[in-house]
Amino acid sequence: MVLELADIQGNILRGYSFPRAIHLFVAFPDADAGRRLLRALVPQVQTAARWDERPETALNVALTYAGLRLLGADDECLPGALREPIAQRAPTRLGDDLRTWRGELGRGKAHALVLLAGDGWAFAQRLRTLRTLLDEHGVEVGFEQRTEALADQREHFGFADGFGQPAVEGTDHRRAGQGEPEEYGSWRDIKAGEFVHGYEDEDAQTETAPLLRNGSFMVYRKLEQDVERFRSYLDREADHYCATVGVNHGTDPDTAHAYARELVAAKLIGRWRDGVAVELAPERDPAEAHALRHESVGEPDNDFRYADDRDGRRCPVGAHVRRANPRDSARATAQTRRHRIIRRGMPYEEGDARGLVFICFNASFERQFETVQRLWCDDGNAFGLGRDQDVLFASGAGSGKLTIPGEPPHFARAERGLVTTRGCEYLLMPGLRALRALAEGGER
Structure with a gap:
């Protein structure tokens, strides 16, 4: 299995392990502004291509169903779970009580999610540059979430977290116990199509839609x-x-x-x-x-x-x-x-x-x-x-x-x-080719 790593966004298959991140849910004033912003962001997106040294920061982009439709995407290949408003779906499919939701997350107003991870001066400088870019394109930040890692990979209840990830076929970072158990104590890597579209999954099926190739569906929940x-x-x-x-x-x-x-x-x-x-x-x-x-x-x-x-x-x-x-x-x-599922979570603190x-x-x-x-x-x-x-x-x-x-x-x-x-949101994190196609006038 050979994965097109340079077309897959980096945080899908690899945990960056940066100590800080900020997540900006943004709304485009119109389709043209959204495309212009994507054209500016695509060259900055961190891919899954192997690096010799970890970069100082990493930027990634995901799109909501509303954003995909605004940019001209054909939604025939998109599942009903993404098309249905999450505020309608969450109570029946996830057991959520919407009375506990806070703010704008999941309210149907966002078109895209821009994620920036890093630390120190480089992170602060790139965030300032990103905010300037959003302002220049008239893009409004409707919901903003900061996260920060705790000592030793702990979460707030005190448990180490984040290391029990699936072993994905075609990647080279795996450990025993991460894949599918087989006889005699061995483990088999899970087919890449279970996580990234365009590759064979565990039922030997392959998603062929260009919009989805090298992309993955993303779940975002604030707990x-x-x-x-x-x-x-x-x-x-x-x-x-x-x-x-x-x-x-x-x-x-x-x-x-x-x-x-x-x-x-x-x-x-x-x-x-x-x-x-x-x-x-x-x-x-x-x-x-x-x-x-x-x-x-x-x-x-x-x-x-x-x-x-x-x-x-x-x-x-x-x-x-x-x-x-x-x-x-x-x-x-x-x-x-x-x-x-592949998990990429991070703790947050907001006052108490x-x-x-x-x-x-x-x-x-x-x-x-x-x-x-x-x-x-x-x-x-x-x-x-x-x-x-x-x-x-x-x-x-x-x-x-x-x-x-x-x-x-x-x-x-x-x-x-x-x-x-x-709060909760469902998104598509597209491959780089799909992002460029959307930026140039919509995926066909």
Whole structure:
């Protein structure tokens, strides 16, 4: 498989790992202004072509359905999920409550999203240049989001994040455990067409529309995290766990509570704070899991499976990371390879509000992101869990419990409001040729 890396936007297949980024949702005053802006931006877009040294900054561009139509794109090749206004689709397909949305994100006014990542003087200077360019073309910024990485790849709940990505055929950055599990402990890369259009997917099908070639559908969600609520929740569950299950971790009550707190957190998420998989380490010293990883340690081992842990004694079947990627689990997960997504998220802080800007790339909104979000995280039926919901997305509509198997099992109480969606948008991140065609008068 040979990918046209110079025509694929860089952040689809590669995480930049810049410490800062800004996302500008913009509206074109008219089609001509939008095309002129694209002509100015296309030469600046960072591609997936291999670099010897990482650039100081990286710029990428995605388009909403409204933007594509304004620029003259033929929408016959575009899925209904992109054409339908996200404010109509999100309540039924994602379980969102629009009353929690804030600001202009997802309100149907944006035509494009310009993403700029970097750090330091180079980032500040390029951002000033970008704002000047937008002003010159009369382009209005309707929604602006700044993000900033936390220490050691952590998110605000304290868990290492972002390293469990799919191994994509045709790329050279992969690790064991990232692809599709096969016999004898091996792993196979997932077909590139699951993420980038124009290549064969897992069903041996290839998207041929010029507008989509070397592009990917992008999900953008702003997720606010209630850190204090999460901490209080873990404290209460630790007390409950000590009372109902008990722990053999010292005789001091404070020590037992601290151990139960981290054990419950790890079991419900599926990884310890430092990213080590619960499947590989069902029990650990909490202090070790809390410690920041040294650069020489590298990323946690991702080479594990669930087939030998069908009852979830090591990693609960309803744990967050197991729901999002069931690997070789039983039941409805035989086609896991058809439901993978590439995640590119980053934390944000706005006054007292903290959270994660969740970005993902996939070839199909319905089959990939929406399946993971609605059928796997928001509902437990696919895993034989009834109405048990993911700990991070409990809405109050589920069973009200989360099960940690054992003797006896622990039934954690689902806590509503740990993560709240503040807005969502669906976009297309086109290939460079498609962007140029749109800039020159619309893709035909």
